[in-house]
Amino acid sequence: MGRGRKGRDVSGWLVIDKPAGITSNAVVNKVRWAFGAKKAGHAGTLDPEATGVLAVALGEATKTVPYVTDALKAYRFTVRLGVATNTDDAEGEVISQSDARPDDGLIAAALGQFTGDIQQVPPQFSAVKIDGQRAYKLARDGEELELAARDLYVESLEMVDRPDADHVTLEMVCGKGGYVRSIARDLGVALGCFGHVRDLRRVWSGPFDAEDGVTMAHIEENAGDAATLDALLAPLQIGLADLPELPCSADGAAKLRNGNPGLVLSSDAEYGDEAWASYLGQPIAVGIYKAGTLHPNRVFNLPQ
Template identity: 75%
Template sequence: MGRRKKGRDISGWVVIDKPAGITSTSVVNKVRWAFDAKKAGHAGTLDPDATGVLAVALGEATKTVPYVTDAMKAYRFTVRLGQATNTDDADGEVLSESGTRPSDDEIAAALPALTGEIMQVPPKFSAVKIDGQRAYKLARDGEDVEIAARPLFVESLTLIERPDPDHVTLEMVCGKGGYVRAIARDLGEALGCFGHVRELRRIWSGPFDVEDGVTLEELEAVAKTDAIMDFLGPLEIGLADLPELPTTESGATKLRNGNPGMVIATDVQYGDEAWASLNGQAVAVGRYKAGELHPSRVFNTA
């Protein structure tokens, strides 16, 4: 008989303004402890030295994580020009250096090649799997890691400021699977001067904005008290990019049992993915077909 998980059955989203120097997994564990929740997960890993939006899902909200992970995200980051590192960030070993420093106009002219539908090679020190093993583990063991290029959609890449000749601050909006470190690396190569990420901050991720984030210190100050509930957003936030289809009591009962249930649809097309709600509360996610939602995920929050 399996061991029963400790904690409360609590569901919703917590937006953390992640500090530097801590892993995303450690943040999730702290949030789970603070809420005394049975289950927790996050939508999109941030490197330990990165800061900004880390959206943590509790309970049934973990079922909506894929929809947040697939959403667009925005990053503001500073590139150190003139140096390439083995990790593509400031923690790595410097592999190459250059005295060349491009002008602002040259940097701006290089950005369009890194926007739109591009092919990106993830950093060697990344969580990409190669033959079942994480690339960063192989790289740490001294193996020559070769990672295949992957498609990435970059909606925009903008020059924000040039604080000094060695640094440039950029802002990027991109889709799922993008590595900012790889953008810095590829920009440095395109400019003929090398480059790596010096600072990185995720400013929004799907429906979550860093301005709405809570610090770990603020969360820990009210841990395991009723006041902590002020930091818990509804499960439904994770479904913001999907159309909402109201259902009835009988429809909700069928959906919760895993069966197709009647929904009220307007602009949704046959086969579209959507979520059914009863009095504003999520019941299920699935495909719309001829007046019914065929569930793929059911929420047990009633």
């Protein structure tokens, strides 16, 4: 028999305002250690030098990660014009330069081609897998990679500041899988001047906002203090904000907890919609709604 994972059965969402200079996985590992939690994960990687919303799920909340990952996200970032790097950010080596500096009108006009449903090629230094290996590892070894373009939905891309001729600050709202570094790179190409990301901040991600974020310093200062840290957690159902909630009876909850279809009392969902069931406000399961019944595909094992 395999050993169970050690740690506390603590569940919920924690919004970290990630500092620059640390990977997303390192943040998750520190949070899990501080809480003494059995299980933790995050809803969308940020580059090490990026800051802002990193939504960390603990315990049963990890079952709602896909719903936050799929939600829209907003980024504020500054593009350095006139310089391209091999990483598409300020950490890389300069590979191309230009003296051209487009004016505000040209930049604003170019942004339209990066909105809606677009195709985007990930950066050479990215976590995309090629034949089982991460692209950034191959790129570090000097390989020139042919990465396939990927679909991306960009709801909006706007210029919000022009600090000087060399820089432009943009805000973007996009769907799952977007690379801000690729936007900066491709915008520079479209403008004929090259470009890369100088700084990047995720302002919000699905239901989570950077203004509500907790610092890593606060987490580390209170490591092991369960009462203080647990008070920071949002309930796991926050991650289900985009799905209909279906209240159910005690009998329906019992059936759903056992992985069986259960009756729900009322519904705004339509036949075939994904939704979640609750009993006395507690999330029970996520599943497919069919004519008054929820057919579960994820069941939450929370204290009753």
